[in-house]
Amino acid sequence: MTGAGAAIGIVDRPPISVEAHQSAILQAITPLAAVSVGLASAEGCVLAEDVTAAVSLPSFDNSGMDGYAIQAADTELSSERTAVTLPVTAEIAAGDTATYRLLPGTAIKIMTGARLPAGADAVVPVEWTNGGAEHVEIYRRVDPGNAVRRAGGDAVAGETLLRQGVRMRPMQIAVAASAGRAAIRVRPRPRAVVLSTGNELTEPGTPLVPGQIWDSNSYMLAAAAREAGALADRRSVVPDDPAGVLPALQDQLAHADLLVTTGGVSMGGEHDVVKAALQELGTVTFTKVAVQPGMPQGFGTLGEDQVPIFTLPGNPVSAYVSFQLFVRPAIAALQGADDLRLPTVRATLAAPVRSPEGRRSYLRGVLGDGIVTPLSGQGSHQIAALGKANALIMVPEQETRLPQGDTVEVLVLP
Amino acid sequence: MTGAGAAIGIVDRPPISVEAHQSAILQAITPLAAVSVGLASAEGCVLAEDVTAAVSLPSFDNSGMDGYAIQAADTELSSERTAVTLPVTAEIAAGDTATYRLLPGTAIKIMTGARLPAGADAVVPVEWTNGGAEHVEIYRRVDPGNAVRRAGGDAVAGETLLRQGVRMRPMQIAVAASAGRAAIRVRPRPRAVVLSTGNELTEPGTPLVPGQIWDSNSYMLAAAAREAGALADRRSVVPDDPAGVLPALQDQLAHADLLVTTGGVSMGGEHDVVKAALQELGTVTFTKVAVQPGMPQGFGTLGEDQVPIFTLPGNPVSAYVSFQLFVRPAIAALQGADDLRLPTVRATLAAPVRSPEGRRSYLRGVLGDGIVTPLSGQGSHQIAALGKANALIMVPEQETRLPQGDTVEVLVLP
Numbered sequence: 114m115t116g117a118g119a120a121i122g123i124v125d126r127p128p129i130s131v132e133a134h135q136s137a138i139l140q141a142i143t144p145l146a147a148v149s150v151g152l153a154s155a156e157g158c159v160l161a162e163d164v165t166a167a168v169s170l171p172s173f174d175n176s177g178m179d180g181y182a183i184q185a186a187d188t189e190l191s192s193e194r195t196a197v198t199l200p201v202t203a204e205i206a207a208g209d210t211a212t213y214r215l216l217p218g219t220a221i222k223i224m225t226g227a228r229l230p231a232g233a234d235a236v237v238p239v240e241w242t243n244g245g246a247e248h249v250e251i252y253r254r255v256d257p258g259n260a261v262r263r264a265g266g267d268a269v270a271g272e273t274l275l276r277q278g279v280r281m282r283p284m285q286i287a288v289a290a291s292a293g294r295a296a297i298r299v300r301p302r303p304r305a306v307v308l309s310t311g312n313e314l315t316e317p318g319t320p321l322v323p324g325q326i327w328d329s330n331s332y333m334l335a336a337a338a339r340e341a342g343a344l345a346d347r348r349s350v351v352p353d354d355p356a357g358v359l360p361a362l363q364d365q366l367a368h369a370d371l372l373v374t375t376g377g378v379s380m381g382g383e384h385d386v387v388k389a390a391l392q393e394l395g396t397v398t399f400t401k402v403a404v405q406p407g408m409p410q411g412f413g414t415l416g417e418d419q420v421p422i423f424t425l426p427g428n429p430v431s432a433y434v435s436f437q438l439f440v441r442p443a444i445a446a447l448q449g450a451d452d453l454r455l456p457t458v459r460a461t462l463a464a465p466v467r468s469p470e471g472r473r474s475y476l477r478g479v480l481g482d483g484i485v486t487p488l489s490g491q492g493s494h495q496i497a498a499l500g501k502a503n504a505l506i507m508v509p510e511q512e513t514r515l516p517q518g519d520t521v522e523v524l525v526l527p
Numbered sequence: 528m529t530g531a532g533a534a535i536g537i538v539d540r541p542p543i544s545v546e547a548h549q550s551a552i553l554q555a556i557t558p559l560a561a562v563s564v565g566l567a568s569a570e571g572c573v574l575a576e577d578v579t580a581a582v583s584l585p586s587f588d589n590s591g592m593d594g595y596a597i598q599a600a601d602t603e604l605s606s607e608r609t610a611v612t613l614p615v616t617a618e619i620a621a622g623d624t625a626t627y628r629l630l631p632g633t634a635i636k637i638m639t640g641a642r643l644p645a646g647a648d649a650v651v652p653v654e655w656t657n658g659g660a661e662h663v664e665i666y667r668r669v670d671p672g673n674a675v676r677r678a679g680g681d682a683v684a685g686e687t688l689l690r691q692g693v694r695m696r697p698m699q700i701a702v703a704a705s706a707g708r709a710a711i712r713v714r715p716r717p718r719a720v721v722l723s724t725g726n727e728l729t730e731p732g733t734p735l736v737p738g739q740i741w742d743s744n745s746y747m748l749a750a751a752a753r754e755a756g757a758l759a760d761r762r763s764v765v766p767d768d769p770a771g772v773l774p775a776l777q778d779q780l781a782h783a784d785l786l787v788t789t790g791g792v793s794m795g796g797e798h799d800v801v802k803a804a805l806q807e808l809g810t811v812t813f814t815k816v817a818v819q820p821g822m823p824q825g826f827g828t829l830g831e832d833q834v835p836i837f838t839l840p841g842n843p844v845s846a847y848v849s850f851q852l853f854v855r856p857a858i859a860a861l862q863g864a865d866d867l868r869l870p871t872v873r874a875t876l877a878a879p880v881r882s883p884e885g886r887r888s889y890l891r892g893v894l895g896d897g898i899v900t901p902l903s904g905q906g907s908h909q910i911a912a913l914g915k916a917n918a919l920i921m922v923p924e925q926e927t928r929l930p931q932g933d934t935v936e937v938l939v940l941p
Contacts, residue, residue, distance in 0.1 A: 152731060153761060156750040171908065173737040179793055206798050208726025208767065210738040224798050226727050226841070226908075228738040267904065268911045275914060283754060284940075287747035287843055288914035291740070295732025312622025313640050317566060318709025323587040324624040324642040326705070333701035336570040340697060347567060353622065379593055384620050384638050427640070429701055490681065494585065494640075497682045500689060500702035526698075 128403035130510075131438060131473060137398075138412050138439055142421055144449035145300045145370060152290055155281045157342045158299035159448035164275040166292050169265035174229040177260040181220040181242060181249050182233035185257040196243075196250040205230065220249050229261060236260035268292075278450055280342070300448040303370040305338040305345040307331045310358065310387050311376040311427055314350040329496060330375040330432045334425075334440075337433070340527055341441045341453055343371065353377065359390040366416040370447055373440060376427030378409050387411070387424050397422060403510055405472045406431035406493040410439065421447075428493035434475050434505065437524070455524045460485040460504075462519045468508035475524065480504035485523050502526065542817035544924075545852060545887060551812075552826050552853055556835055558863035559714045559784060566704055569695045571756045572713035573862035578689040580706050583679035588643040591674040595634040595656060595663050596647035599671040610657075610664040619644065634663050643675060650674035682706075692864055694756070714862040717784040719752040719759040721745045724772065724801050725790040725841055728764040743910060744789040744846045748839075748854075751847070754941055755855045755867055757785065767791065773804040780830040784861055787854060790841030792823050801825070801838050811836060817924055819886045820845035820907040824853065835861075842907035848889050848919065851938070869938045874899040874918075876933045882922035889938065894918035899937050916940065 129137075147161035176182065183199065191197040203213055204222040213230035215221050220237075221230050229236070234257045243250040268274055274288050281289070281299065289297055307330075314328040315321065331347035338345035351361045351374075358377070365372055377387030378399065388411065391397040397413030411424030421443060425435040437455055445453035463486040468474035477498050478485045485506055490498035505524040508515055515521065561575035590596065597613065605611040617627055618636040627644035629635050634651075635644050643650070648671045657664040682688055688702050695703070695713065703711055721744075728742040729735065745761035752759035765775045765788075772791070779786055791801030792813065802825065805811040811827030825838030835857060839849040851869055859867035877900040882888035891912050892899045899920055904912035919938040922929060929935065 152746050153749070156753060166911075168735060170911070171740060172735055177906070177908070206726060206767070208728070208738060210736045225793055226725070226740070262906065262908055266906070267909045272911075274911055281750075282941075283747050283751035284847065284913045284916065286750045287743040287847065287910055290731045290743035290746040291843065291910045293731050293733075293735060293741045295730070311640070312620060314622070316709070317704045317707050319707075321582065321586055321707060322624045324622060326585060326640070327707045329701040329704035332566050332704040333697050335567070336695075336697035336700045339570060353620070379639055429705065433698065433701065492591070492676065492680070494591070494676055495681045496701055496705045497580075497584065497686075497688055499698045502698065527696075 126401065128401040128408065128472070131402060131404050134400060134402045134410060135439060135442060138443055139446050141412070141414070142443055142446040143419070145303060145447050147298045147300055149296045149298050150301065151296050152286060152294060155286055155289070155297055155299060156283070157302050158281050159450045160275055160277050160279045160281065160297065161300050161449065162298040163273050163277055164289050164292060164294060164297060166268040166270055166272045166274055168293070169270045170267040170291060171262060171264055174264050175262050176223045176225055176227050176229060176236045177262045178236055178238045179225050180223060180236045180238040180260060181251070182215055182223045182230050182236055183220045183255065184215065184217055184233065185235040185255050185259065187218055188237065188251050188253070188255045191251045191254045193252050196252050198248050198250050201245065201247055201249050234258065234261070280450055280452055303343045303444055303447040304368060305335070305343040305371040305373060305444070306365045306369040307334045307338065307345060307347045307373045308351050308361065308365070309375050310351040310353065312353040316350065329429050330427065333429065333433060334373055334375065334436055337436050338373070338440070338444065341444045342448070343444050353384060353386045355386050355389060358386045362415060362422070366418065366420050369420055371443065372415060372420055372422040373425060373436070374422070375425045375432045378411050378424045378426060391422070391424065397424065403472045404438070405469050405474045407435040407438070408472070410435065412439070429496045430477070430499055431493045433499060437505070437526070455526065458523050458525060459520055460523045462487070462506070462515060462517055462521050465514060465517050466506060466508055467514045468512055470513050471510055473510045474508040475505040476508065477502035478504045478506045478523065480523055480525065485521065540815065542815040542822065542886070545816060545818050548814060548816045548824060549853060549856060552857055553860050555826070555828070556857055556860040559717060559861050561712045561714055563710050563712050564715065565710050566700060566708065569700055569703070569711055569713060570697070571716050572695050573864045574689055574691050574693045574695065574711065575714050575863065576712040577687050577691055578703050578706060578708060578711060580682040580684055580686045580688055582707070583684045584681040584705060585676060585678055588678050589676050590637045590639055590641050590643060590650045591676045592650055592652045593639050594637060594650045594652040594674060595665070596629055596637045596644050596650055597634050597669065598629065598631050598647065599649040599669050599673065601632055602651065602665050602667070602669045605665045605668045607666050610666050612662050612664050615659065615661055615663050648672065648675070694864055694866055717757045717858055717861040718782060719749070719757040719785040719787060719858070720779045720783040721748045721752065721759060721761045721787045722765050722775065722779070723789050724765040724767065726767045730764065743843050744841065747843065747847060748787055748789065748850055751850050752787070752854070752858065755858045756862070757858050767798060767800045769800045769803060772800045776829060776836070780832065780834050783834055785857065786829060786834060786836040787839060787850070788836070789839045789846045792825050792838045792840060805836070805838065811838065817886045818852070819883050819888045821849040821852070822886070824849065826853070843910045844891070844913055845907045847913060851919070851940070869940065872937050872939060873934055874937045876901070876920070876929060876931055876935050879928060879931050880920060880922055881928045882926055884927050885924055887924045888922040889919040890922065891916035892918045892920045892937065894937055894939065899935065
C-alpha cells in the first residue's frame with residue numbers, strides 16, 4: 114500500500130475520527146455577521162441578542178374569560194338557589210382603551226382579554242350567570258382574583274424572554290411578537306451553493322449514454338441544506354476540466370456563505386480535479402476520516418472572505434452521510450448555534466450487520482418501536498435504499514460484525 | 528349553565544373528543560390537484576405518481592474503485608512476494624463513453640464509476656498495485672466481480688422506487704434524480720393564509736395603549752404552517768368589525784388553499800365577529816372540543832372553491848396547540864399524505880400536574896432523557912412558557928391530577 118500511495122503522490126496518514134474532523138470544521142468556522150430582520154422573515158434565523166420584555170406582559174390586568182367584572186365580596190351569598198343580582202353599568206370589549214370604574218354592588222360586562230375596570234377584583238364567567246344585559250343574576254360565589262390575568266403574569270418588564278443563540282422557531286417568533294418586537298437581530302440563514310462535479314454526470318431529463326449517470330447529489334444536498342436551515346441552491350454540473358473547476362467555484366463566492374462540492378476527491382490522482390485545484394491553493398485540507406461511507410473528506414476556505422468549502426465524495430450515499438455528519442453542524446455554527454446535530458437513540462438490531470475494521474459504519478436502516486432494520490443495498494452508490502431509510506445505524510470502529518439482537522446507537526434522520 | 532347558554536344563543540352540546548374533531552376535518556378535506564414540478568422545487572411536495580426506474584440503475588457495469596480492470600484469472604498467482612505484472616493498454620475515466628475491450632493478460636486503468644471494459648470481470652484497487660502507468664504490478668489475488676458494480680445493482684428497469692403519497696425529502700429527491708426525472712407529478716405545498724382578529728391587537732413595533740396587546744398569533748402560525756410544509760403568509764390584523772370580517776376573509780380566497788383565523792370565536796356572543804360572520808354562511812361548524820387549551824373550535828369551508836377554514840381561539844397558547852392538533856394534519860391531507868401527526872413518546876412526569884375534568888389537557892413541558900418537566904405558567908395567554916417548551920404533556924379526559932413519577936404520553940413538538 115505504501116508503494117501505491119507513493120506512486121500517486123499521497124502520503125498515507127492514518128485516518129482521523131469522525132469527532133476529530135467535526136471539531137476541526139467547527140473550530141474553523143466564523144459565525145456570520147448579525148443583521149436585523151423583520152419578524153415575518155425571522156424563522157430559522159438564530160438570535161444574536163437577548164429579547165427582553167420592554168413592558169410587563171400582559172401590560173394591564175385583564176379578564177381571562179367572557180363574563181362580568183365585579184367585587185368578589187358582592188357574591189358572598191351567591192348560590193344556585195340564592196342568586197345575587199347586580200346592575201350592569203357598562204360593557205368592556207377586548208381592545209377597548211377607555212377607562213372604566215366599577216362601583217361596589219354593580220357589575221360591568223367584560224370580554225376575554227378586556228382591561229379589568231378599576232375597582233373590580235374578580236370576573237364571574239358568563240356560564241355562572243344568567244347572561245343578563247341590564248341586571249345579572251350570579252349563581253356562584255367568586256373568589257378575589259377569579260378569572261383575572263394580572264399585569265406581568267406572563268412576564269415582568271425587563272425579564273429575558275429569549276436568549277442569544279436560540280433558533281427562531283414558531284414559538285420563539287410568537288414570544289418576540291408578544292414582546293412587541295417588529296424586528297430582531299439575528300444571524301441569518303446561511304446561503305449554501307451545491308455543485309456536483311464529474312464528466313460522468315448528466316442532468317436528469319436528458320438521455321443517458323452508457324458511461325454516464327444522472328446527477329442526483331446537487332439536488333439532494335441543496336434540499337438537505339434547506340432542511341437544515343440554509344438558503345440553498347444547486348448549480349449545473351461542473352465537468353472534470355482541471356482549468357475550469359477553480360473558476361467555477363470562485364464564481365459562486367459572491368453569493369455563498371458555504372460551498373459544497375461532490376466528486377473529484379478520491380484516490381485516483383489526475384482525474385480528481387477538485388482535489389487537484391484546491392490542493393494548490395493550500396487553504397483546503399484533504400483528510401481520510403475513519404468512516405464508512407465517506408472516507409475521503411476535504412474542508413477549508415476559499416477566497417478573500419474565507420468562505421467555508423466542503424468537498425464531499427461523489428457517491429450519493431457517501432455524500433448524504435457526509436452532509437449529515439459534517440455540513441449540518443457547520444450550518445448551525447455559521448449561525449452561532451449548536452442545535453443541528455442529529456438526535457441519537459438506542460435500538461435493537463433486527464438483523465446482523467458487518468463493518469470494515471477500523472472505520473465507523475453508518476448503515477442505512479428503518480427505525481421503529483425501538484427496533485432498527487438494516488436495509489439491503491448498502492453500497493455507497495445504492496441510492497434506492499437511501500430513499501427508504503429513516504435512520505443510520507452506527508457500528509463502532511473496533512467492530513467488524515454485530516449480531517441480531519445487539520443494542521446499537523442510531524442517528525435519527527431528519 | 529343552561530340558562531346562561533340560552534341567554535347568549537348557544538345550544539349546549541357536550542364537547543366532542545379531539546379524535547372526533549380531527550376525523551371530521553380530515554373527512555372534509557379534498558387533496559389539491561396534482562401538478563408537475565421541476566425537481567429543484569419538489570422538496571416538501573407529496574408524490575402524486577409512482578416513480579419507477581426507466582432504465583436499470585446503474586445502467587452499465589462500472590468500477591467501484593480506482594484501479595485496474597482485469598480478468599480475475601490473471602491474478603491467480605499474485606501475492607505480495609510474487610507480483611503479477613500486466614501491460615496497461617488504456618485508461619478509462621468516469622464519464623468516458625467510448626467502448627473499450629480488455630484482452631486476456633492485460634489491464635486497463637479505470638476510475639471509480641467508469642464503465643467496465645468488455646472482457647473484464649474484476650477491478651484490482653490501486654492500493655493493491657504499484658500504480659504503474661505502462662505496466663502494473665499486482666500484489667493480491669482478485670476474485671471475479673471484485674470492486675465491480677453490476678448494471679441494475681441499485682435498481683432494475685421498471686422497479687418502483689418511490690410510491691405515490693411519499694413526501695419529497697432530500698433522499699427522495701435524490702432517488703428521483705438518479706432515475707433521470709427532471710420533473711415529477713406532486714401535490715404542491717398548500718398556500719396558507721393566517722389572519723389574527725381582534726380590536727385588542729396591535730402590530731408589534733407600534734406603541735401599546737392599556738387594553739391592547741401585540742399580535743403574535745399570525746406570526747406564530749404562519750411560521751408553524753411553513754414548518755409543517757405549507758407556503759404561508761400572515762395578513763394584517765382584522766378588527767372586530769361585523770361588516771368587515773367576511774370581506775377580509777373572502778379577499779384571501781383567490782390565493783389560499785387554507786385559511787386560519789384566530790380570535791372572535793369564544794362564548795361572548797356579539798363580540799365574536801368571526802363566529803357571527805361565518806355562522807350565517809352555514810358552511811362552518813363551531814364546536815366545543817374536550818381539550819384544554821383550545822375548547823372553542825370552528826372548521827368548514829369558504830367560497831365557491833370550498834377553501835378549508837379553521838377558526839382557532841385567540842389565546843396564543845390555545846392557538847398554537849389547536850394548530851398542532853388540527854391544522855397540521857389538514858396540511859398533510861391537502862397533499863394526499865398522512866405524515867404530519869406529531870410523534871408521541873412515553874415519559875416520566877417530573878412534577879405533579881392538574882387538568883380540568885372531562886377535558887384532555889396538553890400542558891407545555893420540557894422533554895429530555897425520558898423525563899418530562901411541566902413548565903410553570905400554563906395559562907392560555909402565557910406565551911413566555913411556550914417559548915421554552917419542546918413537548919406537550921397529555922393528561923387524559925378522566926384524570927384531574929397526575930402525581931410526580933407517573934408515566935404520561937407526550938407529543939414531541941417540531
